[in-house]
Amino acid sequence: MINEHDLDAWDYYSHIHPEKPMTMNDYQRLAAETAIYSSAHRLLYPALGLAGEAGEVANKIKKMLRDNKFDREGVAAELGDVLWYVAALARDLNVDMQDLAKQNLDKLYSRKERGTIGGNGDNR
Numbered sequence: 300m301i302n303e304h305d306l307d308a309w310d311y312y313s314h315i316h317p318e319k320p321m322t323m324n325d326y327q328r329l330a331a332e333t334a335i336y337s338s339a340h341r342l343l344y345p346a347l348g349l350a351g352e353a354g355e356v357a358n359k360i361k362k363m364l365r366d367n368k369f370d371r372e373g374v375a376a377e378l379g380d381v382l383w384y385v386a387a388l389a390r391d392l393n394v395d396m397q398d399l400a401k402q403n404l405d406k407l408y409s410r411k412e413r414g415t416i417g418g419n420g421d422n423r
């Protein structure tokens with residue numbers, strides 16, 4: 300059953316697309332409207348889904364090698380599924396996608412400046 304919350308989400312979605320660029324937090328909020336897993340399965344459901352979708356990306360790439368056929372749209376669609384699960388997992392961790400993205404770039408640019416992009420270890 301469609302409720303007022305659904306209508307608000309649709310109204311919001313219809314107004315940000317395509318005229319206004321969607322922020323990562325916009326995406327996370329809108330994606331959450333399509334999340335139907337039980338709160339009892341927070342973290343676990345999106346973590347498993349993320350692993351599954353990452354596998355689907357890898358499988359598409361594998362099939363491209365096997366069939367010598369480029370499936371750009373198929374891989375892109377699977378990356379979208381990966382993004383959904385990243386957003387859901389971040390939401391379950393109470394982390395904004397915008398903050399997640401910024402922290403990741405901060406880490407990578409710090410490594411770049413210090414010449415430690417290559418190598419191993421989370422804390423380099």
Ligand SMILES: [Mg+2]
Pocket residue numbers: 352355376377380
């Ligand atoms: Mg998929």
